[in-house]
Amino acid sequence: MSLDLENKLAEEIKSHFLEAEVKVQRKSRITVFIGRELMIEIARYLNKKMGFDQVVSVSGVDKIKENAFIIVYHIWSTSKKVLVTLKTQVPRDNPSLPSLIKIFEGVNWHEKETHEMFGIKFEGHPDLGRLLLPEGWDGKFPLRKDFTLTQ
Amino acid sequence: MAILHVSFGPQHPGSGPMRLILDLEGDIVVKAVPDIGYVHRNIEKLGENRSHIQNVPVLERISNIDSFNASLGYLMAIEEIMGITPPPRAQFIRVIMSELNRIMSHLYGLSISFETSGLLAPLYWGIADRELFLDLAEMVTGSRITYTYAMPGGIREDLPNGFKEQAIKTFNYFEKRLDEYYDMIFENKLYQMRLKGVGVLKPDDAIKLGATGPTLRGSGVKVDVRADEPYATYEQIDFKVITENAGDSFARTLVRFNEIKESMSIIRQSLDKLPEGPIRIKAPLRTPEGEAYARVESGRGEIGYYVISDGTDKPYRVKISAPSFRNISVLPHMLKGAHMADVPIILFSTDPWPFDSDR
Numbered sequence: 001m002s003l004d005l006e007n008k009l010a011e012e013i014k015s016h017f018l019e020a021e022v023k024v025q026r027k028s029r030i031t032v033f034i035g036r037e038l039m040i041e042i043a044r045y046l047n048k049k050m051g052f053d054q055v056v057s058v059s060g061v062d063k064i065k066e067n068a069f070i071i072v073y074h075i076w077s078t079s080k081k082v083l084v085t086l087k088t089q090v091p092r093d094n095p096s097l098p099s100l101i102k103i104f105e106g107v108n109w110h111e112k113e114t115h116e117m118f119g120i121k122f123e124g125h126p127d128l129g130r131l132l133l134p135e136g137w138d139g140k141f142p143l144r145k146d147f148t149l150t151q
Numbered sequence: 152m153a154i155l156h157v158s159f160g161p162q163h164p165g166s167g168p169m170r171l172i173l174d175l176e177g178d179i180v181v182k183a184v185p186d187i188g189y190v191h192r193n194i195e196k197l198g199e200n201r202s203h204i205q206n207v208p209v210l211e212r213i214s215n216i217d218s219f220n221a222s223l224g225y226l227m228a229i230e231e232i233m234g235i236t237p238p239p240r241a242q243f244i245r246v247i248m249s250e251l252n253r254i255m256s257h258l259y260g261l262s263i264s265f266e267t268s269g270l271l272a273p274l275y276w277g278i279a280d281r282e283l284f285l286d287l288a289e290m291v292t293g294s295r296i297t298y299t300y301a302m303p304g305g306i307r308e309d310l311p312n313g314f315k316e317q318a319i320k321t322f323n324y325f326e327k328r329l330d331e332y333y334d335m336i337f338e339n340k341l342y343q344m345r346l347k348g349v350g351v352l353k354p355d356d357a358i359k360l361g362a363t364g365p366t367l368r369g370s371g372v373k374v375d376v377r378a379d380e381p382y383a384t385y386e387q388i389d390f391k392v393i394t395e396n397a398g399d400s401f402a403r404t405l406v407r408f409n410e411i412k413e414s415m416s417i418i419r420q421s422l423d424k425l426p427e428g429p430i431r432i433k434a435p436l437r438t439p440e441g442e443a444y445a446r447v448e449s450g451r452g453e454i455g456y457y458v459i460s461d462g463t464d465k466p467y468r469v470k471i472s473a474p475s476f477r478n479i480s481v482l483p484h485m486l487k488g489a490h491m492a493d494v495p496i497i498l499f500s501t502d503p504w505p506f507d508s509d510r
Contacts (some may be wrong), residue, residue: 019367026231027283028380029444057444057455057472074444074455074472076371078358081379085444087396106361110472117195132188132509142193 006030007048017042020111024107031085036097039088043103052077052084055100058110064145065109067092073100073107078151096121117143152176155434157491159360165495169479169505175491183231183486185479185492191509195294199467203229203438208299213454213471214507217256219248220449221507225469226291226410227382227445228300228365228458232438240428241305242383243421248291248300249383249420249447250414255284255406256450257414260502264404265336267495268345273336280328290314304418305431322415329412336369337405346401352483353398360481363474365410366501367462371396388420399501400493406503407450417442437464451475451502475508 002069006024013032020042021033034042046052060069064133073086090097099122100107111122112131119141122128133142140147160166170186194213209226212217224246230237237245256452262277279503285295288312292298300307336342352362357370365372375392377385396401407473434475446455452474461467478501485497 054361056363056446056453056477057362057457057470059457059470061468072457072470074457078374083444105359106477106480109476110361123437130188132193134188134189134191142196147196148274149196 003027005080006069006082007081012050013042016045025085028082028108029085031087032083033087033089036088036090039100040087040098040103041116042086043075043100046075046084046086047103050077051079054078055104055106055110056083058107058114060114060120060143062092062118062143062145063089069095069118071097071120072115075104090120096123097121098123099125099126103131119144154181154392158232159494160186166378166498168255168506169485169503169508170273171482171494171498173486173491173494178491180262180486180489180491180494183483185482186489187476187479187505187508189509190510192507193445194510195395195469196227196472198249198466202436202464203303203466204436206469208297210469210471211297211299212506213473213510214256214449214451214475214504215297216259216504217252217449217507219252219300220447221299221454222299222469223249224315224445224447224454224456225339225458225503226303227447228443229303229438229460230434231445232441232458232460234470235304235434237305238429238432239384239426240309241430243425244306244310244430245301246384246385246388247310247418248288248298248306250417251284251288253448253450254411254430255288255413256502257411260450260499260504261404264496264499264502267499268342270336270339270342273332276332278461280325283325287314287318287321291358302431302434304368304434305408305429306414307431309430318418318422322419326412326415327408329408330509332408337401337408343401343494346404346496346500347397347399349400349493350489350500351397352481353363357398357481359417360484361477362481362501363450363477364450365403365406366452366478366481368392368394369406370398371502376446376453380451381410382445384421385426386422388417390417427448437462439468451504451507452478454507473507473510475502475504478510479503479505479508 057074059072155175160170168189172184174182211222214221258270258281265273292300438461442459455472460467
């Protein structure tokens, strides 16, 4: 299996964002790790210049030992058939980052869910209210690692 | 005119366990807000607390009507982390079960969508004919809805004797039956009048807003995980990605209808090509450290599993990106400007399944 396309795309990202850690994971998977202050810029570049047009998933990951949350956007290109895993890190005591909703309208519910489950604030998101949890939920964040199943 | 707020669901016969909050001016929807979460079980959290093999029966319940596809995505992700590939026979049988499940899921969803469009008899036709496919699944797995059939490294048991003959008998019957369906339903003028031009979703919006599966292909976007990044043995099989260009409720329904025929053709080819050999290889209990994002094309669209492993026998994080979650989030766009009477038609043209949107 040839990874030419993936390597070419990875080189393009690297040359525009020197701070980013870029890795070709396997056929049609590229992982990019970047600081949160560059998220908007790189998302705009991926969308406008490189044809990554659909966000298929947004995940939070609680790295409780490192006192951080990782936020992961999976962005698919319907034309190139490549999935970019765009990751960033925020500190656990101040979990906020800019929302990508102005660039990818489809992140709306994904970000809302990540906020509800992890307490990560997406600045600029129009509605971070309840989505899945019941009304009157006590404000805990169920997918954080310090929330145990017996709670 | 004053705005009237209407709660459509969750106790409405045509809503499923979800709610649409509709703002109506006369009988025109000016704003629609889907409200989900009524069947939320936080399966992602449960997944972090169970071992990989225990996770199979839990995770397939995100979409009990399409349970094989739901568990397959997870297994593909952990197999990628383990660095193992199931033997070819297992891969072919996975495709067979996956397509059987897609047919069942489509028949159920289509039947309900016929009913909401005013065709009552086809509801019973679809549900009755679906039994034949449930019988086939029962023959293979022993159960009719939730199978726990795929295992890390392959599948649980081999196909039983006589499965091929029974499957071909069923398909010969049902392919003819589908032609009758087409004449009676899709050629029906009244049905066309109720669905054509209703709930239009343009291709650009469908991509941008995150629609998936038949909802996306009904807008003319040729995206299908089975073709875009073929998993299991889809690469060795000749099949069409069904699309329709209109982007309305009729197009979305027709895509699902035509996919049933394509699924039967995929199963026929797989049965012919099915090689002899083992059905499972030994998979380790623990996964090494690593992560993978695996995707499968289920009846409703792409199910994505993002699995992170920290080297134990349990996943550190399981993120499920569910197709109905994405499609329901696009609904406000399709419902805006629609008549109140068309709301159930538009809703069921996307084949929503609140259990997988809520997880």
